[in-house]
Amino acid sequence: MIYQNSNTSTQSALDFLGGTDKAVEQFVIQLSPAYQRPKLSMLLDQIEGGTVKKMTNRQFTIFRQDNDYPNMTIASRISQGANLKLVATDSSFAAIAKGNAVYAASGAIGKVVDKDNGYIVVSFVSNPNGNTSFVSADFAANEEAIDGGDIGNIQDRQSKETIFSLPDPYLNIIGTINATAQITFEDVNTKTYITNIDGQSYYATQKEVQTLERLMQQWVKRQLSDTPASFNSNEPIGASLVNQAKSMGGTYVPLGATSAFSASTYKNIFREYISKGGFTSNEVIGWCGADYMANFQDTFEDLHIKFVGVNNTVGGQSVKGIDFREYAYAGLSIKLMHDPIMDNAKMWGTASNGHSKRSNSCVFMNTSPAKNENGGVSPFACSYYFGETADIVSTVVEGMIGSNGKYVSKGSNGKKAFTREFTYDKQEVFMNPRGILLHGTF
Secondary structure, X not given: OEEOOOOOEEOEHHHHHOOOHHHHHHHHHHHOOOOOOOHHHHHHHHHOOOOEEEEOOOEEEEEEOOOOOOEEEEEEEEEEOOEEEEEEOOOOOOOOOOXXXXXXXXXXXXXXXXXXXXXXXEEEEEOOOOOOOOOOOOOOOOOEEEEEEEOOOOOOOOOOOOOOOOXXXXXXXXXXXXXXXXXXXXXXXXXXXXXXXXXXXXEEOHHHHHHHHHHHXXXXXXXXXXXXXXXXXXXXXXXXXXXXXXXXXXXXXXXXXXXXXXXXXXXXXXXXXXXXXXXXXOEEXXXXXXXXXXXXXXXXXXXXXXXXXXXXXXXXXXXXXXXXXXEEEOOEEEEEEEOHHHHOHHHHOEOOOOOXXXXXXXXXXEOOOEEOOOOOEEOOEEEEEEOOOOOOEEEEEEOOEOOOOOEOXXXXXXXXXXXXXXXXXXXXXXXXXXXXXXXXXX
């Protein structure tokens, strides 16, 4: 123990803190008010509801089911008497069962009478235009043949071919990030005292606080940059949230750091986003920088954007302490939140206008639960961790002194100091990257 004065015993704030993200970041904010905790971190902290998954191996697989409605793009069509042989652009396509109806862009309906991997043969069924056979406009090259389901025979029912689609597997890995604060004899005896809500005083040195602050900011930088997975056995790095969206089926629309966008361009982007079928609810959260928020408001100044406030419902769960602006378009409820972390030019680089290169960017996230491989559902984002805990671990390595400032009889080295070591083995995961839209510079 260290005695502050009058024999009042105190201990290091880090010794009682615990290493949860929330606790650490709130602690850092108390001692370093300039520290910016990402709004996305605050949101996931509440949305996940403590949804963490302990892994027994650093490498893990996430299975994500695409919009798997059978739809074949036609490379070519070949006449076979009254029938048509439709060759698919995907030579392995076999998702439309024999006996099913297929719809052409022209409105014509055919029936699958033969098939193999990469092609189907269809006979004529009907056409709303009154045609009694196929014409050149039916099932043309580069158009789509869309499954219409079984044409059942009421006199001779047959067992149907089973069509089963497997989800796409995506590999990721849990990396590690570390930091060290070396505390000298002088540091530990020149302390900052914090009065906790229980009235007791705790000390923390500026070196410890700054080390924690930088660790968390470096973690944010890694997670929100386009960081691909590295499966190096000694130095693994997990695929970042941004990289998951870009490489696992999400929508990425580049926008220059100083560019504006028109209402029509924005609406087309959202129509593309919606058409992917990557989500099932109508709630979308937009997490953006100041320039993007201003761009958005300037573009839609004639439309109604309302301030929602700090008490909201996101993904069916109560979220407090985050300001949202809400906008409705194409059946979606779009809730925008500005995050100053996006405006940090030191972290993201400086654009030609002197602003952060990330300030004119936004991450849109659909908050509907995602199906998992066991048939259950998970929140749209979860935390995967390796080892004993999902928290930041803090350990003291003693030299000639311990963390209480006193000399020790056995230390690991002869330095008149000790080190505070931090380590973190955790990976944030978008459970359905197809529900993510990146608009900006990522």
